[in-house]
Amino acid sequence: MPSAANRPLSPHLSVYRWQYTMALSILHRFTGVVLSVGSVALVGCLLALASGPQWGGNLEGLFGLRIARLAALGWTYCLFYHFANGVRHLVWDIGRGFEPGHARLSGWFVFLASLAATGAYWWWGPFAGQIL
Amino acid sequence: MVGALRGADTVSLRTPLGHAEGLGSAGHGVGHWWAQRISAVALVPLAPWFLWRLASLPTLMYEDLLHCFQGLGDATLLTAFLLALLYHSELGIRVVLEDYVGGGLRVAGLIVSRLAHLGLALAGLLAIARIVTQF
Numbered sequence: 001m002p003s004a005a006n007r008p009l010s011p012h013l014s015v016y017r018w019q020y021t022m023a024l025s026i027l028h029r030f031t032g033v034v035l036s037v038g039s040v041a042l043v044g045c046l047l048a049l050a051s052g053p054q055w056g057g058n059l060e061g062l063f064g065l066r067i068a069r070l071a072a073l074g075w076t077y078c079l080f081y082h083f084a085n086g087v088r089h090l091v092w093d094i095g096r097g098f099e100p101g102h103a104r105l106s107g108w109f110v111f112l113a114s115l116a117a118t119g120a121y122w123w124w125g126p127f128a129g130q131i132l
Numbered sequence: 133m134v135g136a137l138r139g140a141d142t143v144s145l146r147t148p149l150g151h152a153e154g155l156g157s158a159g160h161g162v163g164h165w166w167a168q169r170i171s172a173v174a175l176v177p178l179a180p181w182f183l184w185r186l187a188s189l190p191t192l193m194y195e196d197l198l199h200c201f202q203g204l205g206d207a208t209l210l211t212a213f214l215l216a217l218l219y220h221s222e223l224g225i226r227v228v229l230e231d232y233v234g235g236g237l238r239v240a241g242l243i244v245s246r247l248a249h250l251g252l253a254l255a256g257l258l259a260i261a262r263i264v265t266q267f
Binding site: 029032033035036039040042043046047049050051052053056057059060063076079083086087089090093121124125 | 169172173175176179180183186187192193194197198201214217218221224225228252255256258259260261262263266
């Protein structure tokens with residue numbers, strides 16, 4: 001690549017004025033990384049389940065720990081947020097919702113909807129009434 | 133500018149070879165972008181299905197969890213969810229490493245991430261196979 005050193009650089013992030021939509025974008029990456037780490041735990045649970053009643057029974061003990069339920073709560077929030085904001089990205093990919101007003105509105109919707117979905121899931125879901 | 137293409141009103145910074153190959157600066161064109169979108173679209177129904185399936189269990193005891201995914205349809209969807217999740221995860225971690233980590237650490241990270249995701253997929257698939265055949 002002979003001209004690689006002469007190519008113009010992309011402007012660094014710090015030249016932009018801070019906007020809350022940037023926080024949403026960072027949160028998308030952050031929740032994605034958390035979900036990746038969580039997938040290790042997910043496969044661990046599947047392995048425990050596959051390893052017979054002794055190991056599978058240990059899962060019950062694990063879910064009995066508050067710290068494990070809190071981690072699962074965080075994982076589901078990350079899933080709901082990354083899911084909702086991911087759909088927002090897919091809508092952008094088909095060329096819609098780019099106007100600043102629309103992007104801010106969909107950002108607020110995604111942020112609040114993922115909080116509401118997490119609350120609803122844990123209120124009615126598998127750990128109903130025993131989060132903490 | 134070495135090999136700059138000059139049109140009527142634009143000056144391209146890309147070399148003629150680069151322009152013809154259409155692979156961009158990262159060297160693999162739109163392949164990663166498409167793979168990320170396709171795995172994302174696959175996860176749109178699969179992730180809610182997984183959460184719904186867990187939420188519909190009477191308890192989270194061993195027997196309920198085991199029986200939950202033993203049906204052929206449930207095992208198929210769980211496998212699809214696991215593979216789409218891990219594939220999407222590998223693509224995403226790759227972007228994060230490429231954006232925030234430099235030098236040898238990036239190369240090491242990319243290798244570790246690829247191998248870890250492959251290992252998780254392998255372990256997950258074998259686990260599902262054993263879950264399906266357990267009584």
